[in-house]
Amino acid sequence: MVGNGAGQPHAVVTGGAGFLGSHLCDALxxxxYRVTCVDNFETGRAANLRHLEGDPRFTLLRRDLKDYGDADLAGPVDVVYHLAAPAAPADYLLDPVATMRIASTGTLNALDLARSRSARFVLASTSEVYGPAGEAPSREDSVGQxxxxxxxxxxxxxxxxxEALTTAYRATYDLRTAIARIFNTYGPRMRLDDGRVLSRFIRQALAGTPLTVPGPGTQTRSLCYVDDAVAGLLALADGGYPGPVNIGSPEAVSVFSIAQEVAEIAGPAAExxxxxxxVTDSQARLPDIxxxxxxxxWQPRTSVHDGLTATLTWFQRVGARRG
Structure with a gap:
């Protein structure tokens, strides 16, 4: 556990109302930890944090990180997890300028917060930095295209x-930083409108409509359950390694197999x-972990079957509207 040795440790999670961020808040x-979530709710959802309302260990700051200042938050901070960024194509393609602003000004503000409080800084980056998927698993020393x-x-x-900005702060200011490259992650609270094949299968299963497998279904995906991804972020924060480090599942699962699993969990009527x-359907990037x-x-512990069961069961309980 990252801490300053003086009482309850304090973590700031930017983008904490998002899918991964809300699970990170829970785990912290x-x-x-005492947790402060900073989110402007452009892509995050209040429902993801509703269970934390009234918890004295949790504080929500509704702020746009592009305009966020250090004065908005009082007291010591032990670790800053920077997750604020649109992750679904439907979001980052809608406003690419805003996407680049949050990566530049927003990341600068998050880094300055960590620097002013001498806190550990953890950047949640993405496997997309490797460029188009290849046949070999992606290694951290690959420059990507x-x-x-x-x-x-x-x-x-x-x-x-x-990533470059985080590395520059480490070199220039001796800030304790770490970079996680997150691969495809799923679980309760995931968005069902993010354009991904698993999201579509779950949405179709909940609606009682056939699961539509594109092509022969032999193309693969890498699926890491959200609890495992969060455990990877926590382990990275607690260590001294600056990264980048891949956080994801090294197992390639065919799209047809995923559809079969979802159909089996959904019930006998699933088709x-x-x-x-x-035209753009592709193979998945696989991480070398x-x-x-x-x-x-660290390595993923949750099987695809168990993770999909937990995910679909959650959506069946709360309703597809939460996705």
Whole structure:
């Protein structure tokens, strides 16, 4: 546990109302932290934090990180987790300028907060920095290839810039930083409108409509359950390794297998049909997690079946409207 040795440790989570951020807030509180969540709710959801309302260990600051100042938050801070960034194509393609502003000005403000409080800083980056998926698992020493002028360039370059800025603060100010490259993560509270194939399968299963598998279904995806991803972030924060380090599942699962699992969990009435694949349908990026295993003693623990069961059960209980 990151702490200053003087009372209850304090963590700041930017983007804490999002899918991954809200689970991180839960885990930090469960491990003894006081948590301040900073979120402007452009992509985060109040429902993700409703269970924390009234908890004295939790504070919500509704702020836009691009305009956020250090004066907004009083007292010592032990660790800053910077998760504030649009992660779904529907969001970052809608306003690419805002996407780059949060990666630049927003990350600057988060880093300055950590620097002013001598706090550990953990950046949640993305596997997208590696560029197009290849056959071999992505290693942290791969420089990747990204086209800044294509339609997705604003997001790719925004995340690469955030990594470069974090590295610069470490070198220039001796700030204790760490970079996590998050691969595909799923679980309760995930958004069902994010354009991903698993999200579509769950949405279709909840609606009682056929699960539509694109093409032959042999294309693969990498699925890391959210509790495992959060455990990786906590382990990275508690160590001294600056990263980048991959956090994700090294197991490639076919799209058809995912559909079969969801259909089995949904019940006997669930049907699978095959449809024409989109032009841009691709294989998944797979992480090489050797560094995380060796340096953080971390690897995913949740099987795809158990994770999908927990996820679908949660959505069946709370309703698809939460996704």
């Amino acid at each position: 509180i469960a491990s003894g 990204v086209d800044p002028a294509d339609g997705y360039g604003a997001y790719y370059e925004a995340r690469r810039f955030a 699978i049909v095959f449809v024409e694949p989109p 050797s560094l995380a295993t060796q340096l953080l003693d």
